[in-house]
Amino acid sequence: MTTITPKTARTPFLGHYLLVLILAMVGLMALDVAMGSLLAFDLPPGAVAIIPPMLAALLTGNRWANKIGVAPEARAAWRLALVGGALYGAIQLGIGFFGLATYSAAVGEPAGMQAMVIILAFSLVLAIVAGLVNRWFIGMGARGALKGR
Template sequence: MNVNYVRYGALYFAAMVVLAGVSVMMTRVLGFGFPSGAASIIPPMAAALFEGQQAGRAGARPSGRALWAVAFAMTGVAVLINGAIAAIFLSMAETRALLSQVPLRYFTGIAALLIAAVLLVNRFFFGIGLKSGLAKGTK
């Protein structure tokens, strides 16, 4: 099965940028922002769904173990992207001052929960996209 992780990363990042823009617009127009939980889940959902459709159209029929391997690799891409963004923000003194008020174990726990959520979203939405792509490919 051939999964394009660069395309997954590009779609993931594009979805993050679009959701950030939507959140800013919502804050200015409606007075409240986009829910952060949804902003954490929608980018991997969209990217995994698209990649699953592409793999399905190519005729891939992976086992459950292969689906989990793809999900772990996709989650690694997401962690790398978010790590790069975090490194940029941590280079700012204001961000470091704000984060110094939060105990590291809380920050680490939240990050671990988000990574686990992204893993599950990648696994299940890649599978949904795969089924969709297989159905479209056979017609």
């Protein structure tokens, strides 16, 4: 088993979390497009927004427990959860501003400040919620891995 302490890695498994998060986001977008075109049914926006960080945190907690052999300490789990939530909020902010810029270019008018503030506020709320959800699911994934031993 690998021993990872705060001295060897400040936020261990953050790369794994980010990889799973991006893959889950892309996978859900593809599923949503396929369902929309084949079944004329879209996934609920709330599900599309919260499932990627839930899945990423669950699998990262599971990997953490399998690699290290113990559940993450509270401080390390909170750090991973909050940094992961902040990264998710930043990704959503980038997607929102890209969508706004694309829309503005399509209609030929610049985006208003109000739309930018709404995207910023939504991304901030989503980052906070994702951080809290991450903490819950990191612990759940780690406990599940340890019970399976």
